[in-house]
Amino acid sequence: MTRQNRYDLLVVGGGINGAGIARDAAGRGLSVLLCEQDDLASHTSSASTKLIHGGLRYLEYREFGLVRKALLERETLLRAAPHIMRPLRFVMPHMPNLRPAWLIRIGLFLYDHLAKRELLPGSRAIDMRRHPAGAPLADSIRHGFVYSDGWVDDARLVVLNALDAKERGATILTHTKLVSAQRANGEWHAQLQRADGSTVTVCARAIANAAGPWVGSVLHGALGADANHSVRLVKGSHIVTKRLFEHDHAYIFQNPDKRIIFAIPYEHDYTLIGTTDVAYRADPAHVAIDSDETRYLCDSINRYFKHKITPADVCWTYSGVRPLLEEEGADNPSAVTRDYRLEMDNTDAAPLLSVFGGKITTFRKLAEEASDLLCRALGSSAGAWTAGKPLPGGDIANANFESFANALAARHQWLPASLARRYAHAYGTRAERMIGDAQSLDGLGAEIVPGIHERELRYLRDAEWATCAEDVLWRRSKLGLHVTPGSLDAVTAGLDRWFATAPAAPATPAAPVEH
Structure with missing residues (x-):
């Protein structure tokens, strides 16, 4: 050897x-x-609800140690990668028939104080009739609460x-x-x-x-x-619809079955809704949402929003299998x-x-x-x-992403604003490595498919292990969501063709040799 x-x-x-x-x-x-x-x-790991959170609902299961551990990690992670993570405010409408207000207040007090906070504001009660988050909701919802967690590009x-x-x-x-x-x-x-x-x-x-x-x-x-x-395998499925509200807060909704559902601003033009908890026994490599889960998520949203959605409004879905630690006596997947x-x-x-x-x-x-x-x-x-220690691209001064993104756009004024913003979010300070010496869009190489230039593809291939269209469109980014359904096949084929024909990256010297 x-x-x-x-x-x-x-x-x-x-x-x-x-x-x-x-x-x-x-x-x-x-x-x-x-x-x-x-x-x-x-x-x-690419099929989560995209949250960096303590898990407010785990307090009901008395998992105080887990919640504290997760709360301690939130701000550590937000500082390590402010380009792919951001603070997010969550609105919880109060439904008196599900949980009493006093119980929610106690839970939020614990959530605020189980770990030190420096970046994230604390919780408070809100009047839904006056708060922007109340406008999309049913008129019968008059009171609620708001608290902080974080979002991540998982x-x-x-x-x-x-x-x-x-x-x-x-x-x-x-x-x-x-x-x-x-x-x-x-x-x-x-x-x-x-x-x-x-x-x-x-x-x-x-x-x-x-x-x-x-x-x-x-x-x-x-x-x-x-x-x-x-481990116990539990399927969690999500749906994505066109944007259901205009503000930048997310929602956490209580369901009659005591589960909770999130509705989160996603990719500018969309709302991410999830998740389900369904026992799973098939091959994790082939997990997919079923019609019952889609209907469950739509019904959960419709209890709260004025504008009702149906499965026909779903633009995209994804599912993942969570390997939860098996415990005796936990029959309900949500309680595991x-x-x-x-x-x-x-x-x-x-x-x-x-x-x-x-x-x-x-x-x-x-x-x-x-x-x-x-x-x-x-x-x-x-x-x-x-x-x-920051993650690659996360060494942003004072973890201030907005200042960083504005400075990047100012240094490269030839970049369209939306592209400069996407580069800032995706690559952080590493965006300069990817852009390199380019002084114009032509300097980024051919636009292989709309919004994706050859230089970015070479970076994703050579630095980030991307090998095909799916890697680029659905994991290194979510650009696939922004492609019109009628052109997705053509975009996928164009990217796969590029990966098949572009000169290969140099071999990694440390890779093991064949025997």
Whole structure:
């Protein structure tokens, strides 16, 4: 086995937990290889409700520890990546038949005070007849509350963690599946398979199994191991409609079944509505919304809004399978904890760490705790470091995105305002790297499809692992939502054609060689 094929840590899974662990471990000096069977964030981690939040409703289940942990992370993350995250105010209309006002006030008081806030304002009661958020709602709704949480571009969060891991020395292999791994002589010998069927063998002193919905199948299949914990698969589906309201607040709606539904301003012209909680037993790779879920989400919105929606108003849907930590006695999927467990197996001096459960808000803390365990097992004394470090593009002065975006537009006045704004949001300070020496739109290269120039595609391919139209339109961005349905096939074909014919990026020197 060559030195090129030896690593301290093999991370299995390119979702938010895997990418976060790879970043943290690489920053502590471990040699890291991450393998992902598909694209980064191609499953659960790009199918969230896009929120950085403490989880107000978890207070009802007395999960105070989880809520506090998540609340502590909100502002840490907002400072780390202000280009892909932003504070967001949420409006909760009061429905006396569902929860009494005093209970809501107690919950919001706890939410405000379980963790220190510096960026986010606290909660307050509002008169819906006078607040802008009351205008779209039924006239019978007269009172409500407003509180703070955060919004995040979830798929880009994963990519930025992987990018930081790479720049700290990690090797990131997408479209590469762990086939099997065996312990031998105090280390793991792992067989990886690329999309073209070719295989490579690598050795690693430890493995982190962060395969999300596949954590159990990787454990029992590829690794031949058992665990004390397991996950319950729960499908969460979302719908997107044309914009249902003009203001910049989001809504949190209470349902008679005690679930809550969010309605969130999305991609300028749309409203994101979700999520459902449905037990799921099929292949997580092929999850999709069903008609009952669509109707449920429409009905939930229609209880509150004057303007009613139907399934015909849905522009786009997406679904993900959440791997929730299995607990005894939690029959209702909504009651299953969103906390996580890290299970370490140190058999034969070749550690195996498996991640069960978790939520996007707590990924950094999860990665920190995982790296603590792994470093201890591998004899490294390197300590935690990610709490105060920005993600790539996030080194924006005072985390003031508006000032940054205005300055970027002023430096590149030849950029259309909407394009400059999109670059600022997507890439933060890395936008200058992508723009490079261009002094005009022509300098960005050919416009392969409307709004996407060749220079951006080269950046996404060479720096962010994009390999096809779907990666660009639905994960590195949500530009697919803005393409008219009649032209989406043509746009997709044009991008795929570019990826198939454009000169390939240089090979990554640290990638394992074939055996």
